[in-house]
Amino acid sequence: MKYENVINLCEVSLFRYKDFVIFLSPKGRVVLNYPKKDDFQYQLTSGLIKVKKSSLVENRLESVVSGLKEFYHRKLNLIGIGFRAWCYFDNTRNCQVLCIKVGLSKDVLIFIPSDIVVLCLRPTLILLKGIDKKSVSLLACRIRSIKVPDPYKGKGIRYDNEIVRIKPGKQK
DSSP states (O other), X not given: OOEEEEEEOSSOEEEEEXXXXXXXXXXXEEEEEOOOTTTOOEEEETTEEEEESOHHHHHHHHHHHHHHHSXXXXXXXXXXXXXXXXXXXXXXXXXXXXXXXXXXXXXXXXXXXXXXXXXXXXXXXXXXXXXXXXXXXXXXXXXXXXXXXXXXXXXXXEETTOOOOOOOOOXX
16 A cells, blocks of 8 residues: 655644544544545554545545644625624523624524634624634635625625625716
């Protein structure tokens, strides 16, 4: 068996239990399910994991390990008059709740999964942090879909460095 791809595991522990691969670090843990023995074969030596060549498995493992070393984050800006966001902890559901006011008839409540942390740095700036890149990106996409930026005025929820091209209005 030839191992071709190498991933560095600094401060991250790796365990294999039946069909599960468990990654532990001071920032959290991730459990991955790999039922086929042929699909995921690895060799662990001195803090490096050598994976048998499979690009999907290698990319997923690199994403998990880098997320455990440093959190993935996304910033969202609320552009528009009266657009506001704030977050609080709901004791009955035992989760964080993000409340967004973007000109709809009611405020939008989003219940945040336990593996993601939401911070409202300003009333118009939301920061999402988490270990898993996929879940952070999906939540950011879900929040952005509440009010996509308008192509004529530019109002809406944008990613931090997103550029919105403004269309010209009607010409007389």
